[in-house]
Amino acid sequence: MAKSKQKYYTVWKGHRTGVFESWEDCKAQIANFEGAQYKSFLTFQLAKTALKGDYKDYVGKSKKLSSNLSESRLKLIGQPNYNSISVDAASSGNPGIMEYRGVDTHTKKQLFHKGPFQQGTNNIGEFLALVHGLALLRQKNSKRILYTDSRTAMSWVKKKHCNTKLTRNPANAAMFVLVDRAVLWLNTNSYSTVIVKWETKAWGEIPADFGRK
Numbered sequence: 360m361a362k363s364k365q366k367y368y369t370v371w372k373g374h375r376t377g378v379f380e381s382w383e384d385c386k387a388q389i390a391n392f393e394g395a396q397y398k399s400f401l402t403f404q405l406a407k408t409a410l411k412g413d414y415k416d417y418v419g420k421s422k423k424l425s426s427n428l429s430e431s432r433l434k435l436i437g438q439p440n441y442n443s444i445s446v447d448a449a450s451s452g453n454p455g456i457m458e459y460r461g462v463d464t465h466t467k468k469q470l471f472h473k474g475p476f477q478q479g480t481n482n483i484g485e486f487l488a489l490v491h492g493l494a495l496l497r498q499k500n501s502k503r504i505l506y507t508d509s510r511t512a513m514s515w516v517k518k519k520h521c522n523t524k525l526t527r528n529p530a531n532a533a534m535f536v537l538v539d540r541a542v543l544w545l546n547t548n549s550y551s552t553v554i555v556k557w558e559t560k561a562w563g564e565i566p567a568d569f570g571r572k
Contacts, residue, residue: 367406371396371414378406386456395475398570415469418570439562440555441465445506446492447567448484454525457481457534459488461495462567464506471495476534478525483538485512486521488567489554490541496552508557508565516554519545 368379373388373395380403389395396414400406409417441464448459458474471491474484489512492505507513515522521538525531557565564570 364401366399366401367403368397368399369406369409369417371410373397376410378403378410382451386451389456389475390477392475394472439464439506439557440504443504443506443555444470444492444496445557445565445567446485446488447508447565447569448481448488449569450479450481450484454478454480454531457484458569459484459491460567460569461488461492464566467566473537476531478528478531479534480523480525482509482511482515483521483523483525483534485509486515487534487537487541489513489516490544493550493552493554494544494548497548497550502551504553504555506555506557506565508559508568510556513554513556516545 365380366382368382368385370376370379370385370388373392374390375388379385379388382399385397385399389397396418398409398414398417400409443464444461445464446459446461448457450457456475456477457479458472458476460472461470462468463470473487473491476484485507486509489505489507489509493516495501496503496505519542521542523538527535559565
């Protein structure tokens with residue numbers, strides 16, 4: 360079995376900040392810390408340099424995609440509509456520490472961010488992000504569209520139900536409070552926002568991506 364590569368974890372906001380050499384050490388700093396900021400790096404030097412900088416300069420900075428799609432296919436898909444909001448979630452483990460956010464698709468300015476939550480899943484995060492985006496756009500009476508790269512989340516929103524098999528427990532209680540609130544919102548509100556699947560193969564990672572792949 361191939362040995363996994365060593366990773367180093369920068370924590371900008373947590374119980375303790377710094378560079379940590381294991382996920383367990385990193386997790387101890389961000390667990391139950393509202394608004395924790397962290398990211399993994401392949402070398403200690405990169406992690407140390409990042410610590411001196413701003414979290415926002417590193418989150419979502421993923422490699423540009425070299426598309427394998429044909430030119431005709433790319434032309435058919437077209438370009439994304441930048442008059443929009445993009446949402447995404449990240450989960451370290453399944454279940455694991457989960458967070459989600461929404462950004463302006465064009466500028467990548469963060470519009471909302473929730474988490475980290477304990478014992479969550481990526482699907483739940485994607486669902487919560489979508490509903491959060493819908494509620495925000497409805498509140499602002501905005502005609503912008505909403506992008507997600509999760510077909511599962513789109514399906515759950517359409518059905519107005521979070522179809523997770525995750526068991527509720529004290530550790531993830533705070534997350535499920537938001538899940539229940541999201542389901543209630545979907546069942547008691549109407550919206551005209553168009554939800555669109557982000558074409559990752561053509562456009563690269565969604566702008567709200569946390570860049571932890």
